[in-house]
Amino acid sequence: MDDRMLRRRVYGADHEDPDPGPRPGHVYGELVGGPLDGLLLDITGWSGRRLTEEARLPTEIGRYGAGGRAHYRRRAQDQVHWDWAGDSR
8 A cells, every 4th residue: 555545544434533544454545526536445355256246335515415325347447546427325
């Protein structure tokens, strides 16, 4: 993990957490675009199949507000980045 990743916020971390960054021994993907752009997604322990599926992440800051989800898909050729695919309810 490089220094840039160590300073980043992890999706789902408590806003009042004094250290919302990545944890040692975990594997992360970077969310690109959409409402969660720049956050890290903890994919530690995800199966190969799960990694090929779309991640539907609850968020209040997407198109649909509270109760909405932001959808991200892992890039086929770049397995660190997850691209935004849209929002849903």
